[in-house]
Amino acid sequence: MLALAPIKIGDWMVLLLGALGITWATITLWQGGAADKAIIRSSGKIFSEVPLSRNQIISVPGPLGISQIAIHNRQARIAADPSPRQYCVHQGWLKQAGEIAICLPNQVSVELSGRGKRYDSLNY
Amino acid sequence: MTASIIKLETTATDHHIARMAALAMGLSMLEAAIPSPLPGVKPGLANIVTLIVLTRFGWRMAAWVSLLRVLAGSLLMGSFLTPGFFLSVSGALCSIAILGISQYLPARWFGPVTHSIFGAFAHIAGQLLLVYFWLIPHTGLAYLIPIFATAALLFGTVNGLIAAHYLNAPNTGSETPKLTG
Numbered sequence: 672m673l674a675l676a677p678i679k680i681g682d683w684m685v686l687l688l689g690a691l692g693i694t695w696a697t698i699t700l701w702q703g704g705a706a707d708k709a710i711i712r713s714s715g716k717i718f719s720e721v722p723l724s725r726n727q728i729i730s731v732p733g734p735l736g737i738s739q740i741a742i743h744n745r746q747a748r749i750a751a752d753p754s755p756r757q758y759c760v761h762q763g764w765l766k767q768a769g770e771i772a773i774c775l776p777n778q779v780s781v782e783l784s785g786r787g788k789r790y791d792s793l794n795y
Numbered sequence: 796m797t798a799s800i801i802k803l804e805t806t807a808t809d810h811h812i813a814r815m816a817a818l819a820m821g822l823s824m825l826e827a828a829i830p831s832p833l834p835g836v837k838p839g840l841a842n843i844v845t846l847i848v849l850t851r852f853g854w855r856m857a858a859w860v861s862l863l864r865v866l867a868g869s870l871l872m873g874s875f876l877t878p879g880f881f882l883s884v885s886g887a888l889c890s891i892a893i894l895g896i897s898q899y900l901p902a903r904w905f906g907p908v909t910h911s912i913f914g915a916f917a918h919i920a921g922q923l924l925l926v927y928f929w930l931i932p933h934t935g936l937a938y939l940i941p942i943f944a945t946a947a948l949l950f951g952t953v954n955g956l957i958a959a960h961y962l963n964a965p966n967t968g969s970e971t972p973k974l975t976g
Contacts, residue, residue, distance in 0.1 A: 677959030681904030685912050689948045697941040 706783035733777035816863035846958035889921030911955030915947035
């Protein structure tokens with residue numbers, strides 16, 4: 672290819688290193704961070720904080736009935752909920768710190784948190 | 796009243812620097828018209844001139860051209876002493892500093908593309924550091940690094956290729972170093 676002709680061998684190395692560096696930076700900087708516990712809230716109050724290391728199913732009472740939160744394989748999800756539209760159930764597994772599933776009608780939420788508490792909004 | 800005339804003694808080199816800086820300014824004016832999705836992500840076409848000057852006439856002259864371009868360009872754009880101006884200065888200074896090191900790489904293996912990529916990375920590094928220490932002292936800024944770095948690698952490569960093509964072109968070598976004032 673004529674357009675690439677002036678690229679010398681060192682240039683290719685610099686290009687490759689740059690691409691690798693960017694890939695590494697993207698992976699490390701854009702990862703939400705490992706979650707190690709789930710914070711379960713009911714009616715705005717913390718119902719319980721459970722570690723993700725143990726697989727379990729937790730029943731949380733709300734105004735409409737019982738929501739079931741499943742913790743499995745260091746992930747958490749709302750497995751069953753009496754809310755009519757089931758949005759929080761459809762959200763599926765939460766994997767990274769900062770992810771949250773909220774069942775508004777039943778006032779139950781589960782949030783994953785890592786070692787450091789992350790912000791959920793920024794303004795300047 | 797007699798008109799007093801101040802005459803600055805200028806050398807042919809000064810004229811050449813001015814000419815190159817003007818060319819670089821023209822390119823930055825041109826690219827100011829290109830819309831950008833994110834402030835700060837732009838091709839940096841003016842650096843093609845810096846690269847050519849670096850290869851042909853050395854680092855001192857490239858530094859002059861680069862800084863003059865930033866200063867005079869900001870006057871033309873009306874951005875002198877605005878945050879954007881300081882970001883440009885900081886980027887240009889870092890870029891020049893890195894070029895001062897990378898020019899010593901063996902020319903057999905490393906061409907303008909390498910210098911361009913190093914310069915582009917130094918440019919965003921300088922800008923982001925200034926943003927962090929002056930404008931937005933928040934670690935959330937780190938989220939933008941991959942975007943800026945990708946742009947730097949892409950545009951750095953493209954600018955380096957353009958500069959390399961110009962430098963390799965057969966008939967430009969003889970006319971440019973003719974430093975007539």
